């Protein structure tokens with residue numbers, strides 16, 4: 001798994017909203033490099049103290065860095081970040097040079113850089129994601145903790161497309177449900193479904209790295225009696241019937257297997273589709289309606305859309 005470092009040259013004034021934009025885009029850790037932090041008042045050899053005036057500060061401004069996984073969403077995510085930062089101008093916020101640069105970092109660099117900033121995050125009413133190395137005590141009795149070892153596959157739990165799925169699962173899941181998670185990545189959604197009461201979960205991914213990662217995380221969260229992980233292309237050769245299917249995959253991939261989802265889902269079963277950039281919303285909606293789904297709810301976060309639909313076949 002590769003990671004990219006996105007570096008944004010901005011101003012003091014824009015640091016906070018830029019950091020929020022990066023967090024909302026799924027960046028797990030944000031590093032702020034402010035030259036002002038490095039320069040302090042100084043004393044000459046005669047003990048005279050010189051105070052810096054704003055004119056003495058470097059003109060290049062503040063650098064905000066964040067880490068994002070290199071995956072099929074990266075291009076759209078970066079475009080969304082740029083658009084959102086430009087949107088700050090509407091509020092008269094000085095965004096400075098707003099120079100955005102991206103570079104790839106290797107897994108080791110990433111692991112050390114990111115571990116420092118990946119903290120427990122509450123992503124829905126009941127689910128909190130926490131990295132394996134963080135101590136975290138639940139704040140409420142009904143809070144479910146998902147421990148994740150990130151850095152191997154997509155699915156840190158913080159990407160808006162994942163957050164929308166977890167919220168949708170939380171709304172729709174009922175005890176004893178049989179769930180299929182298409183494109184499981186780190187297994188985060190399967191683990192969430194198991195912790196929220198599913199009786200049986202089938203986690204599928206085409207990518208070998210994701211399958212290995214999901215197996216590790218499923219064990220880590222002690223849900224291996226409920227969740228089985230398999231390498232599989234979408235719903236090919238899946239014969240069992242499901243009460244709920246969740247798929248956080250790109251819109252064009254969802255469109256390809258809506259028909260299979262209608263066959264695998266029980267009548268009245270729930271299909272949660274996410275990973276849809278807003279421009280592709282209609283395309284997915286049309287495919288769902290064409291294959292007999294009834295759209296119950298549309299969830300949106302940033303530029304991302306998720307549908308909760310019911311199998312009307």
Ligand SMILES: C[S@@+](CC[C@H](N)C(=O)[O-])C[C@H]1O[C@@H](n2cnc3c(N)ncnc32)[C@H](O)[C@@H]1O
Nearest residue numbers: 154155162183184185205206207210233234248
């Ligand atoms: C955006 S990630 C979602 C990961 C995780 N479910 C989440 O919500 O954070 C999409 C996942 O779909 C998998 N995928 C892509 N095409 C697939 C296919 N044809 N069949 C199965 N999995 C696929 C990718 O390997 C990736 O792990």
